[in-house]
Amino acid sequence: xxxxxxxxxxxxxxxxAISLLAAVASVSLPNIFHAALALALALxxxxxxxxxxxxxxxxxxxxxIYVGAVITLVIFAIMLTNRMADRSTPAKNSLGAACLAxxxxxxxxxxxxxxSTPWPETTSAPAPGTSEIGQAxxxxxxxxxxxxxxxxxxxxxxxxxxxxxxxxxxxxx
Amino acid sequence: xxxxxxxxxxxxxxxxxxxxxxVVRRNIVGILLSIELILNAAALNFTAFSRFALAxxxxxxxxxxxxxxxxxxxxxxxxxxxxxxxxxxxxxxMSDEINLLKW
Numbered sequence: 001x002x003x004x005x006x007x008x009x010x011x012x013x014x015x016x017a018i019s020l021l022a023a024v025a026s027v028s029l030p031n032i033f034h035a036a037l038a039l040a041l042a043l044x045x046x047x048x049x050x051x052x053x054x055x056x057x058x059x060x061x062x063x064x065i066y067v068g069a070v071i072t073l074v075i076f077a078i079m080l081t082n083r084m085a086d087r088s089t090p091a092k093n094s095l096g097a098a099c100l101a102x103x104x105x106x107x108x109x110x111x112x113x114x115x116s117t118p119w120p121e122t123t124s125a126p127a128p129g130t131s132e133i134g135q136a137x138x139x140x141x142x143x144x145x146x147x148x149x150x151x152x153x154x155x156x157x158x159x160x161x162x163x164x165x166x167x168x169x170x171x172x173x
Numbered sequence: 174x175x176x177x178x179x180x181x182x183x184x185x186x187x188x189x190x191x192x193x194x195x196v197v198r199r200n201i202v203g204i205l206l207s208i209e210l211i212l213n214a215a216a217l218n219f220t221a222f223s224r225f226a227l228a229x230x231x232x233x234x235x236x237x238x239x240x241x242x243x244x245x246x247x248x249x250x251x252x253x254x255x256x257x258x259x260x261x262x263x264x265x266x267m268s269d270e271i272n273l274l275k276w
Contacts, residue, residue, distance in 0.1 A: 012175055016183050023187055023210055027194030032203055039206050042187075046213050049183075052175070053224045058238050065242055070209065070249045077253040078202055081260040092197045093269055099196040103189040110185040119177040120225045127224065128231045133239075136232035144236075148243050155247040163254035165261075 012052040019045030030091040032078050040071045054127035180221040187214035201259070201266045205252045209245060216241040 022042035029035045043066040050059035128136075137145050187210055194207030216238045223234020260266050263273075 023190045055220050081266050096197045103193045107189040114181045123225045159250045159254035163257045
């Protein structure tokens with residue numbers, strides 16, 4: 001389809017490798033701030049894979065919401081809560097080796113299932129554009145759309161109520 | 174178009190990396206970061222599957238992905254608010270130092 005399709009494929013595999021490396025870094029770096037930045041890189045790579053799947057709208061939403069909003073929120077929370085004084089506290093608990101074994105086993109099982117299942121190799125249908133997505137969102141999925149807007153409002157208010165300081169006059173400890 | 178199985182293996186790798194991080198991290202913010210990885214793996218799977226579906230069915234997966242992104246943002250907002258409130262009360266956000274049910 002595209003004249004540069006081989007180059008695009010190679011680029012996508014490169015993006016996958018970078019995202020996986022960034023994901024590994026974001027779970028293994030001892031400094032939580034560096035871990036958040038590595039997670040931002042992994043999320044940007046996933047946005048690139050959405051672009052490769054011709055889901056441009058999802059890619060833009062991923063960059064806007066995750067890299068723009070969620071990572072900013074995480075960095076705010078890290079700066080509000082991190083005790084910069086004691087660097088010596090270990091970042092991981094003692095379950096590392098056992099959990100690594102379990103995760104590797106789960107991954108090998110998943111890969112075996114994925115490889116032994118016949119998947120459709122190619123697709124000829126054009127990817128849905130933004131207007132199709134919008135019409136589906138306002139058509140068959142309008143109830144879910146309304147529910148998620150109510151949930152987002154509730155979350156907004158709930159997060160403010162949970163995170164706000166208690167009034168000093170009421171029951172200050 | 175790269176094969177569907179490669180995308181699925183990629184998101185399976187993201188999933189297990191996220192599970193590993195969610196179990197071994199002591200910092201609660203680190204656990205939330207790992208949960209974001211897990212949710213991203215699931216969301217990527219939805220779009221990947223829908224890209225290989227028939228024409229006319231492809232919007233469903235994309236819309237599921239958008240809903241997952243919205244729910245993940247909501248989860249992150251509430252989770253980080255809880256982390257900040259917890260830090261204000263307990264002065265720690267290490268998950269194994271928070272061992273009181275009531276205070």
